Amino acid sequence: MLNINIVIVAALIVVGTLVILTLLMSMFRKVGPNRALIVYGFGGTHVVRGGGTLVWPLIQNAQELSLELMSFDVAPNQDLYTVQGVSVTVEAVTQIKVKSDPESILTAAEQFLTKTFDERQGMIRLVMEGHLRGIVGQLTVEQIVKQPEMVSEKLRMTCAEDLAKMGLDVVSFTIKEVKDKNQYIENMGKPDIAVIKKVADIAAAEAERDTAIRRAQAGRESAVAKAQADQERIIAETASLTRQAEAQRDLELKKAAYQADVQKAKAQADKAYEIQTNVMQQQVIAEQVKIDRIRKEEEVKVQEAEILRRERELAATVLKPAEMEKRKIEAMAEAQRQKLTLEAQGRAEALRVEGQADADVIRLKGTAEAEIILSKGRSEAEAMQVKAEAYLAYNQAAILDKMLSGLPELARAMAEPLAKVDRITVVSTDGAASGVNRVMADVAKAVAEGPALVETLTGMKLGDLLRTLPTVSQGKGKPPEGEAKKGTPQPGR
Numbered sequence: 374m375l376n377i378n379i380v381i382v383a384a385l386i387v388v389g390t391l392v393i394l395t396l397l398m399s400m401f402r403k404v405g406p407n408r409a410l411i412v413y414g415f416g417g418t419h420v421v422r423g424g425g426t427l428v429w430p431l432i433q434n435a436q437e438l439s440l441e442l443m444s445f446d447v448a449p450n451q452d453l454y455t456v457q458g459v460s461v462t463v464e465a466v467t468q469i470k471v472k473s474d475p476e477s478i479l480t481a482a483e484q485f486l487t488k489t490f491d492e493r494q495g496m497i498r499l500v501m502e503g504h505l506r507g508i509v510g511q512l513t514v515e516q517i518v519k520q521p522e523m524v525s526e527k528l529r530m531t532c533a534e535d536l537a538k539m540g541l542d543v544v545s546f547t548i549k550e551v552k553d554k555n556q557y558i559e560n561m562g563k564p565d566i567a568v569i570k571k572v573a574d575i576a577a578a579e580a581e582r583d584t585a586i587r588r589a590q591a592g593r594e595s596a597v598a599k600a601q602a603d604q605e606r607i608i609a610e611t612a613s614l615t616r617q618a619e620a621q622r623d624l625e626l627k628k629a630a631y632q633a634d635v636q637k638a639k640a641q642a643d644k645a646y647e648i649q650t651n652v653m654q655q656q657v658i659a660e661q662v663k664i665d666r667i668r669k670e671e672e673v674k675v676q677e678a679e680i681l682r683r684e685r686e687l688a689a690t691v692l693k694p695a696e697m698e699k700r701k702i703e704a705m706a707e708a709q710r711q712k713l714t715l716e717a718q719g720r721a722e723a724l725r726v727e728g729q730a731d732a733d734v735i736r737l738k739g740t741a742e743a744e745i746i747l748s749k750g751r752s753e754a755e756a757m758q759v760k761a762e763a764y765l766a767y768n769q770a771a772i773l774d775k776m777l778s779g780l781p782e783l784a785r786a787m788a789e790p791l792a793k794v795d796r797i798t799v800v801s802t803d804g805a806a807s808g809v810n811r812v813m814a815d816v817a818k819a820v821a822e823g824p825a826l827v828e829t830l831t832g833m834k835l836g837d838l839l840r841t842l843p844t845v846s847q848g849k850g851k852p853p854e855g856e857a858k859k860g861t862p863q864p865g866r
Contacts, residue, residue: 400427402435409438409471409478411486420475420482438482442544443469445494449502452554453509461514462552463505465525468544469497469536481540497541504531514557521548600691607683614676622669629662783826788819 403425404410410421414433428435447467452460471481485493508527509517517524525546532543636651636658 397427400429401425402428404437407439407441409440411436411438411479411482418479420478422473422478436486438471438478438486440471440473440478443494443497445498447498447501447505449506453506455509455514455517456511457513459514459553459555459557461509461517463509463517463548464550465505465546465548467501467546469541470544471540472542477540479540480538484539497536500535501528501532504528504535507531514553515561518551518561524548596691596695600687603683603687607680611676611680618669618673618676625662625665629658632658
């Protein structure tokens with residue numbers, strides 16, 4: 374019985390130990406180096422990073438916070454305006470992480486512990502985009518494009534304080550792309566590209582020019598060296614052939630001399646016949662020597678001809694092409710000069726013809742205007758002449774006609790003031806006719822004074838003029854001879 378109790382107690386102890394160990398294992402929370410365990414509840418809040426701790430149920434609770442690097446794009450939806458007023462689109466990527474110190478971890482836990490990853494990313498992106506907008510507004514497009522490291526450093530320095538309040542740290546900020554809708558960035562490098570291209574083209578042209586000059590110099594030097602070598606070779610060959618000819622000549626002369634001595638001695642030893650034979654033999658030998666001499670002279674001429682041929686070959690292969698090239702260049706230069714001269718003459722001739730045409734047009738216009746003015750003057754002069762002749766042809770009858778036709782106009786002018794009078798009041802004190810009759814009488818009196826007025830103005834009496842008319846004075850077709858002689862001008866005078 375005692376043994377059973379001992380076994381039961383031992384079993385209970387083992388079971389209790391296992392239960393306690395299982396409970397302790399369930400309460401023990403551990404995290405890796407990339408996460409932090411936030412334990413809160415009884416005993417306050419504390420942080421466990423890269424380790425483990427017991428979390429007592431009912432009185433404590435724990436949540437994990439990621440310490441891993443967060444990478445996301447920073448690309449504002451709106452265009453950013455630089456200090457120049459140019460709108461640009463900046464696309465960047467940034468890496469953010471929670472700082473490793475407990476205080477920063479607790480701060481980040483306060484800000485992001487209950488939020489999802491997308492919510493955290495959205496909050497951080499808003500902060501980064503706002504600071505990026507402010508930094509871009511202080512810079513030029515050239516600084517943003519050419520100094521991205523400076524922009525990244527400015528953004529890290531600007532965002533450091535705000536992100537530190539969230540327990541975060543900017544690990545890196547990199548600008549991926551800068552674009553604009555107005556092609557400002559594309560046109561920004563065109564002046565430098567044009568300058569570089571210009572320098573490259575100039576360098577290439579200078580290199581080609583130097584290469585052509587060097588090639589021409591090398592060709593000329595090669596031709597000169599070849600000509601000199603050929604000339605020296607020909608001179609050496611000529612000298613060698615000359616020495617050979619001289620040696621051959623000396624040899625033949627010595628042979629001839631020896632042979633002459635031998636024949637002379639033989640002739641002296643032989644008989645007279647033999648002497649005569651020797652003499653003849655000597656003459657033959659002399660002729661043979663002459664033949665040999667002529668042959669050598671011909672060989673020398675052949676050698677001279679060969680030298681001349683080689684000199685001509687040198688002139689044909691080297692000097693003639695150079696001379697032809699020179700003539701070609703001179704001909705091209707002369708053709709270019711004649712072309713420019715003809716073009717200049719053509720332009721001058723065209724300008725001269727154009728000027729002559731303008732002068733002819735101006736002269737024709739002037740001539741036409743002068744003829745028009747002359748014709749107009751002649752017409753006016755002829756009209757004046759006709760008018761003068763008409764005036765000279767006027768006789769007293771015409772003058773009388775003009776005067777009589779003007780009397781009604783004179784009477785109308787004298788009566789015109791009365792037509793404008795609205796109302797007339799006549800006061801009569803002499804007992805004569807009054808009223809309208811008096812007015813009419815005054816008008817008739819004024820009209821009757823018209824001829825006297827004409828006589829006063831012209832100095833000619835109307836009665837005298839009437840008496841000069843044939844129909845009035847005599848009833849015939851012409852005035853009396855005496856009257857015509859007195860004052861009437863004859864027609865045509």
